[in-house]
Amino acid sequence: MTEPVDQLDLLARLLEITKKEGADSADALVFDATSIEIAQRLGQAEKLERSESADIGLRVFIGKKQAIVSSTDHSDDALHEMAERAVAMAKVAPEDPWCGIADPAQIAATIAEMDSFDPFEPDTNALIEIANEAEDAARAVAGVTNSEGAEAGYSKARIALAATNGFSQNYAVTSHSFSVSVLAGEGTAMERDYDFATAVYAEDLAKPADVGRIAGERAVARLNPQKKKTALVPVIYDWRASSSLLRHLTGAINGAGIARGTSFLKDRMGEQIFAENITIHDDPHRKRGLNSKPFDGEGIATTPKAIIENGKLTTWLLDLASARQLELSTTGNASRGTGGPPSPSATNVYLEAGELSVSELIADVKEGFLVNELIGMGVNGVTGDYSRGASGYWIENGEITYPVSEMTIAGNLTDMFANLVPANDLEFRYGTDAPTVRIDGMTVAGL
Numbered sequence: 480m481t482e483p484v485d486q487l488d489l490l491a492r493l494l495e496i497t498k499k500e501g502a503d504s505a506d507a508l509v510f511d512a513t514s515i516e517i518a519q520r521l522g523q524a525e526k527l528e529r530s531e532s533a534d535i536g537l538r539v540f541i542g543k544k545q546a547i548v549s550s551t552d553h554s555d556d557a558l559h560e561m562a563e564r565a566v567a568m569a570k571v572a573p574e575d576p577w578c579g580i581a582d583p584a585q586i587a588a589t590i591a592e593m594d595s596f597d598p599f600e601p602d603t604n605a606l607i608e609i610a611n612e613a614e615d616a617a618r619a620v621a622g623v624t625n626s627e628g629a630e631a632g633y634s635k636a637r638i639a640l641a642a643t644n645g646f647s648q649n650y651a652v653t654s655h656s657f658s659v660s661v662l663a664g665e666g667t668a669m670e671r672d673y674d675f676a677t678a679v680y681a682e683d684l685a686k687p688a689d690v691g692r693i694a695g696e697r698a699v700a701r702l703n704p705q706k707k708k709t710a711l712v713p714v715i716y717d718w719r720a721s722s723s724l725l726r727h728l729t730g731a732i733n734g735a736g737i738a739r740g741t742s743f744l745k746d747r748m749g750e751q752i753f754a755e756n757i758t759i760h761d762d763p764h765r766k767r768g769l770n771s772k773p774f775d776g777e778g779i780a781t782t783p784k785a786i787i788e789n790g791k792l793t794t795w796l797l798d799l800a801s802a803r804q805l806e807l808s809t810t811g812n813a814s815r816g817t818g819g820p821p822s823p824s825a826t827n828v829y830l831e832a833g834e835l836s837v838s839e840l841i842a843d844v845k846e847g848f849l850v851n852e853l854i855g856m857g858v859n860g861v862t863g864d865y866s867r868g869a870s871g872y873w874i875e876n877g878e879i880t881y882p883v884s885e886m887t888i889a890g891n892l893t894d895m896f897a898n899l900v901p902a903n904d905l906e907f908r909y910g911t912d913a914p915t916v917r918i919d920g921m922t923v924a925g926l
Contacts, residue, residue, distance in 0.1 A: 486511065486639035487647050489553055493537060494643055497562040502539045502569070506580050506642035506778070508817050510534045513635050517603060519610040520628035527603065536817025539565040540579060544572040549817040577800040578820070580777065585809070586646040587780035591764045593771040596635070596651040597680040606631040606657075613659040613691035620695025622663045622702065627671065629691070631657035633681075638772075646778035654769070655681045659691050663698040670704070670882075672697035677908065679767040697851075700872075704884035706925035707873060713847040714888055714921040715840065715874065718906060720850045721830075721913035724899070725759065727858055727865075727892055729825040729911075732786065732794070734801030734812075736860065743863035743893060744792065752792045753896050756833070759787035761796070761812075763826035769910035770826040776815035781826065784810065796823040830913040833901035837915050838877075840902045847874040848923050850888065863892035889922040 486509045497505045511533045518526035536549040539562075546568035548561050601609075614629035632655075639649035658675035674694040676685040716724065736742040744752070753759075763781035765771050775781055777799050786794055795805070798813035798821045813821035833840075841847065854868030870884040895918050902915040 486637065486649055487641060489535070490639060490641035490647065492555075493535070493558045493562065494641060496558055497537065497539055497565065498643060500562045500566045501541070502562075502566050502643075503542060504540045504580050504643045505565075506538050506640065506646075508536045508776070508815065509637075509639045510536075510817055511637045514632065515601070515603065515606060515634075516630065516632040517606045517610060518628055518630045519607060519614060521626055522611060522614070524607070525628060526630075534817040535561075537561050537565050538820065539569045541566065541569040543574045543576055543578060544569050545575060545578045545820070546572050547818065547820060575800075577803045579799065580642045580644050581646070581779060581799060581809075583644045586642075586644055586778045587648065587774040589780070590648055590650070590773040591781070593650075593764055593768065593773060594766045595653070595679055595768070595771045597653040597655070599681050600635070601633050601655070601681060606633065609657050609687045610659075612687035613657055613694075614661075616688040616691030617659050617661040617695035617698075620661075620692060620699060622699035623661050623695045624665060624669070625662040627660040627662065629657065629659040640774070640776070640778055642778055644778070648774055648778070650773050652771070653679055655679070655684055657684070657687060657690070659694045661695055661698050663695075664702050668702065670698055670701035672701055677769060679769065683767065701870070701882045701884070704870065704882040705873070706885055707848075707883055707923065709922065709924040710846065711920060712923055713844050713874075713917055713919045714923065715844075715847060715849045715915060715917050717849060717851045717871070717915050718904060718908075718913065720853050720869075721916045722909050722911045723853055724895070724916065725828050725830060725911050725913055728759065728896070729761075729786070729796060729828055730860060731863075731892070732792065732796055734795045734797035734805065734823045737795050738801045738804040741861050743861060747792050748795070750792060751790050753787055753790040753899060755790045757787055757790045757899065757901070758785055758831045759828065760784070760831070761786050761825050761828050763811075765827040768827040768907075772826065775811045776813040776821040777809070779809055779811040779813065781811045786828075796825055798823045825911070828911045829905065829907065830901055830916070832903045832905035832914045835900075835902055837902045837904055840900065840915065840917050841874055841879075842877040844874045844877055848872075848883065848886065848888065849874055849879055858892070865890050865892050865895060883925070885925065887924045889924065890918070890920070895921070
C-alpha cells in the first residue's frame, strides 16, 4: 500500500493552525477518492464517468462545544480560514456534554493489516468489456427479451485521520464491481432480475459471463407469478434477502439509539435474542473485506467482536459520544465523513453458517414462501414490528414450485430473531452477509 504521507502533513499543519486560533482540541480527516463508472445497454455506452475528490474536514472543540467545517481547498490560506471559522463557530455552539476527542490512552497504538488495497486500476476499456460480457451472457438466456443494462466500476480511497491527542494514521481501500439487470417476457407480463459482483481485489470478482447467465436465468424463472391468500407459514429468506435482517439488528444495537431509548432491544443486553447456535460477527479486520478498517473515525483501534454469541446479545455498537452517555467504553465503531460528527456503525457483519443445506432447510415445509426480493422499509425500530413487500417462490411439500409476487410478509423482529434458523450457504458478497435463513410462523399476505 502506498503511504500517502502528504495527507498526514496536511492534517498536522491544519491542527497546528487550529490550536493557535484558540481551539482546546481538534481532529481532522482527509478523504481522497477516485472512481470510474461505466454503463452499457444493448452494447451501447450510456455512461462514462470519472470523479476525483480530496475533501478535508475539521472538528474543533471549545470546552464542551464543537463545530465542524469542511473544504476541498488545501492551500495555506484555506487552512487558516477553516480554522478561524471553526473556532468562531465552536464558541457560539450549544454545549454537548458527550462530545470530545479520545484520551491519548484510548487511541490506536497499532494498525491492523487488512489487505484492503488492490494496486491494479482497470482502464475504461476493461470495464466496458466486463459490462458487455455480462450483458451478452444475460441476453443469451432463452426467454430474456430486453435489458436494463450492465454497469462496471472501480474506486479507491485514501483516508487519513489526525487529532491533537497525538493520533495520526492513514489507510487505503479499493473496490471493483459490476452488475447486470435484464427483462424476460413480453408486455405487461415482463419480469426483471439481476446479479452483481463486488470485491476489494479485481482477481476475486466472479466471471462476468457467469454473473450475466445467472441474472438471465433468474429473470426467466420469475415469469407468470401468482398471488397467495393470507396464511401463517414459514418464510425462507435467500442470501440476497437475509442480509437485511442483520441490518435491522445492527440498527437496533446502534449506541445512539440505545442512548435515546429508541430501540426495541434497549433492555436486552446479555439476554437470549437468537437460538443458542446463532453467532453473528462484526469483523473490521476481515482480509479483503468490503468494510474493513484498522481504526475508526475517532482514532480508536477496531476489534473483531461477536455481537451475538450463542444467541445472546453481547455488545452495543458505540462511538465515544454514545459510550460516554451510556457510561461504557467505545467499541471502536465510530464512522464519519468530512462534513459531520462521528456516529456508530457496523463494519463487516456476518451470520455464521448453519449445518443444513437449503434443500434440507425446506424439506419439511408443507407450504412456505422463499423470498429473494424485498420492497419498502416497513420496520419500526422502537417496537420491532416488521412488514415488507416481497416476491420470490412458493414452496409446497419441501419443493420450490412457482414464482409469487406482490406479497407482504409481517411479524415482529423479536419473534423473528428467536425463530431464525440458518442454512450452510454463507457467501461474502455485501459486507453484511448471511446464509439463507428460515423463520417459522410469519404472516404472508397476498390476495
